[in-house]
Amino acid sequence: MMKLIVQYFEWYLDKNDNLWKKVVEETPLLKRLGVTDVWLPPAYKGKKGSDDSGYGVYDLYDLGEFDQKGSIRTKYGTREEYLDAISSLQASGINVLADVVLNHKLGADYTEAVLADRYDEEERSQVLERVNIDAWTGFDFKKRNNKYSDFKWNKQHFTSVDYDQLNEQSGLYKFVDKEWSNNIDEELENYDYLMGADVDFNDDEVINEYLNWGKWYLEVAPVNGFRLDAIKHIDFDFFPLWLKALRQNKELFVVGEYWSSDVRALENYLMESEYTMQLFDVALHYNLYDASLLKADYDLRDIFKNTLVLNQPEYAVTFVDNHDTQTGQSLESMVLPWFREIANALILLRNGGIPCVFYLDLYDDNIQKLMELRSLKSKTVYDYFDDPECIGFSYNCNQGLTVLISNGEARFKKMFVGRHHAQKVFIDQLGNCDEEVIINEKGIGVFKVEAQSVSVYSLKGNEDD
Structure with a gap:
């Protein structure tokens, strides 16, 4: 099954919403959308107690159990509720990624x-x-x-x-x-x-303490992997040592946050850390952000240029935004609303990398459709990156999957979907275009995309050969 990660939190969550309980309630939805991994926020007590996002780490051993920093619970709930959230996801076959903040x-x-x-x-x-x-x-x-x-x-x-x-x-x-x-x-x-x-x-005592804590954490909260925070600020030799010790008894999926728009820095860290983890493709994030700012002045043919997903796709976790890029945060660079559907289509419906959908996008109807359409992909893809304002790609697959994007005016593009689809009808599953497309005897259709939009076409009526 293709991996699909969801970051199930954002910076400005209300503590009264109790995230851990919401995870349990929303597990069926995540399962239906094809989510394989859920990245949860830091579960330990921070400096601000129940008002702390978890990144202001105070006590790594307090998962919402002790009356410290003005509260027993964390922003997201109690220890028992956290463990219930993990159990709920895993019972539905969804892996859990814990957020690990060790830098400070x-x-x-x-x-x-x-x-x-x-x-x-x-x-x-x-x-x-x-x-x-x-x-x-x-x-x-x-x-x-x-x-x-x-x-x-x-x-x-x-x-x-x-x-x-x-x-x-x-x-x-x-x-x-x-x-x-x-x-x-x-x-x-x-x-x-x-x-x-x-x-x-x-410091040797620090290394030993973090090794002990990591082993304890996996015993108490049996997560399936980690998201590692702020790794560019931590000695590059540490995580290979730490992960090797923790992986002796358990397979762990790990993705690191190395915040740099320079793909060379990301590739250097992969090498320095002995390829022990995936990395978030920050370079791609900034391409998406720039594209949202520049609109038709951005050359869409370059959207994947100088990115990790292009250079080393097997180590790339692609994303549109996260809690740090939100308005008012330290790395503010939020992809503009008009481009968010396009950006999510680019990470969800391409073969390279593992996509990570942000909490703020998860409840958008069309982005949910994109997550579901992801299952239609095949290995054979045809790229049409031939116009600075309009790009597309299509898959030669049973139900068909054709993606067309414009950052300028409405456009049409001829694309091949496979001769086995001759005379069949394709429709835009996102509903952004009303026109039906009839595939000719050569397996080619003329597809439309509206101005500054994305359309995703597949067989009308969900036909299957």
Whole structure:
């Protein structure tokens, strides 16, 4: 069965909606749409308690069980509700991907005195001053009282912070006795530091703790794989080690978030991490975003140019948007509404890569149709990338599947669908075009797409040979 991932959350979810319960309620829908994997948000307690998205990680062992940070539950529900959501999906044959955030920690319980160098945040080779600071690096999790783990985090386990409590000043402070990883993304000269208290992946205690936590997590929440957060900020040697240990007893599907529009950076990380995971095709996301901004000025023939799905499709997870690209978020680059149906057709109905549908698109009727039509694909595809404003592709398959896209005016295009469809009638399953298309004796039809739209044609009446 072809993989199809759904990211089942977005940034601005209301905590009162209780996502874990909604997952259980919506499992039948996800099954009907052909979803094979569901990516769930971070399930552990964050700095803001029940108001935290999970990316402001406080306690990795608190899945909504302990009264910490002002609540027992997380934004998405309680530990029991999380485990019920996993069980519901897996009982329907749907795999679960847990969101793993290991780069940083926030919401420390106490400060520690540290000698630090304050760096220029944009040019990280420049030290501005050396200063004594009080850093939020002490985590003792007293409310959990050593349940599941007695590991306590302190300044030994971090490299840097972004706030000095002593002088009440924000800045980038690297501890004098620590070094940032060299095996890291080179943006800003060294992009080890991202936020909060930056975890030191050169510390043996940290490595051992994360290995122990990973094994514990799989025992408690038997997920089928992971989405790995912010991997460009984590020493490139870490995840091959971590995943090798966790895969000794279980097969795991893993996709990493390496946020770069440069496909060369993505391919370099695949090599550096020994091809231990897939990567989100961020380069394709930005092509889709640019296409939505430029409309007819974007050459659709280049939509897959310089992307991971073109260069290494077996390692690409394609997506239109995610929680970070939403309006108001750190990587804001939301594909414009008029292009969203087109963009989803491009990731769902192509053979390359594994598509990941975003929560905000999941409940759109036509995008649900695209998800269902995905099952009609075959290996044999004919591309018609011959016009800067109108591209198409068709499959030689039993029920037929022909996709036509325009970012300009309405267009017609002749496309081959197979001689076995001669004299049969194709219709636009999305309802964007009303015209019926009769296939000629050579297996060719003349298909229409409306202005700035997408049409997906297959046999009228769902015929099958």
